[in-house]
Amino acid sequence: MPELPEVETTRRGIAPFMSGHVLRQLIVHESRMRWPIAADLPGRVSGQVLRRCDRRGKYLLLHFDHGCLLVHLGMSGSLRRVSLSEPRRKHDHVEWCFDESRFLLHDPRRFGALLWHDAQQGPVETHPLLAHLGVEPLGEAFTASHLQRGIRGKQQAIKLALLGGQIVVGVGNIYACESLFRAGIHPLTPAGRLSTRRVERLHAAIQAVLENALDSGGSTLRDYVNASGQPGAYFDAHAKVYDRAGQPCHTCQTPIRRIVQAQRATYYCPKCQR
DNA sequence: AAATGATCCTGAGAGC
DNA sequence: TGCTCTCAGGATCATT
Numbered sequence: 001m002p003e004l005p006e007v008e009t010t011r012r013g014i015a016p017f018m019s020g021h022v023l024r025q026l027i028v029h030e031s032r033m034r035w036p037i038a039a040d041l042p043g044r045v046s047g048q049v050l051r052r053c054d055r056r057g058k059y060l061l062l063h064f065d066h067g068c069l070l071v072h073l074g075m076s077g078s079l080r081r082v083s084l085s086e087p088r089r090k091h092d093h094v095e096w097c098f099d100e101s102r103f104l105l106h107d108p109r110r111f112g113a114l115l116w117h118d119a120q121q122g123p124v125e126t127h128p129l130l131a132h133l134g135v136e137p138l139g140e141a142f143t144a145s146h147l148q149r150g151i152r153g154k155q156q157a158i159k160l161a162l163l164g165g166q167i168v169v170g171v172g173n174i175y176a177c178e179s180l181f182r183a184g185i186h187p188l189t190p191a192g193r194l195s196t197r198r199v200e201r202l203h204a205a206i207q208a209v210l211e212n213a214l215d216s217g218g219s220t221l222r223d224y225v226n227a228s229g230q231p232g233a234y235f236d237a238h239a240k241v242y243d244r245a246g247q248p249c250h251t252c253q254t255p256i257r258r259i260v261q262a263q264r265a266t267y268y269c270p271k272c273q274r
Numbered sequence: 275a276a277a278t279g280a281t282c283c284t285g286a287g288a289g290c
Numbered sequence: 291t292g293c294t295c296t297c298a299g300g301a302t303c304a305t306t
Contacts, residue, residue: 003299075300109283172299
């Protein structure tokens with residue numbers, strides 16, 4: 001479920017209730033995630049003031065004075081706000097308890113992660129998982145020339161270069177497909193072969209698609225953090241190619257094609273994208 | 275060094 | 291109804 005817009009929507013949903021509040025208790029019900037959740041983690045943060053909720057790529061960063069909790073939602077994770085008395089459901093693995101609110105990390109596939117970065121190890125940006133990430137797609141550092149530099153000389157297909165996260169973060173499978181459609185670029189194009197003009201188009205498309213999704217995230221996933229979350233709404237309204245194999249392109253009626261790149265599905269219009 | 279493939283795990287949906 | 295098969299929004303790690 002979570003690509004960058006969903007993670008950012010989640011961040012906006014939880015920040016008002018978490019920032020500046022004492023985390024009374026962190027309870028781990030299932031520690032077998034992408035990596036095992038450290039047994040001493042609850043002791044480190046329970047009773048401490050949670051200062052800020054940030055995001056870097058698809059990582060949520062919950063800051064404390066003495067360190068930072070990194071939360072990744074993986075493929076199937078969500079973080080929802082529930083009442084103090086609401087019972088846990090299946091796959092609710094971690095619980096954040098504040099005086100007036102409560103949050104549950106739900107993740108059936110358990111590809112998500114919960115890690116502690118101690119302040120003594122330096123700023124959280126130096127954490128191995130964050131240190132080599134590309135720039136934020138909606139930040140000032142993401143420019144057409146940054147994208148151009150990132151893909152220079154690369155033989156790799158542009159779709160995979162976008163997905164890699166070393167140039168720009170947060171462009172997941174759906175939005176990579178949608179951005180390439182919007183830019184009229186074939187997903188198999190060797191990244192380094194794109195003309196400056198087409199790189200500029202792609203850059204603009206990525207920003208537009210993500211901003212668009214974020215706006216919709218605000219509406220279609222508004223209850224993402226306090227309800228069950230209803231995926232699919234974005235697709236109905238916005239997806240031009242994703243999961244539309246065989247259906248007519250909205251622009252030219254040509255059937256949308258599905259191919260596989262690095263074991264991930266890619267959808268594109270063979271006529272609009274060259 | 276860059277690119278590729280296997281891998282972690284559960285659930286939903288299709289087809290029979 | 292129930293079985294088997296395929297696929298899924300991520301991304302790390304080991305291998306070529």
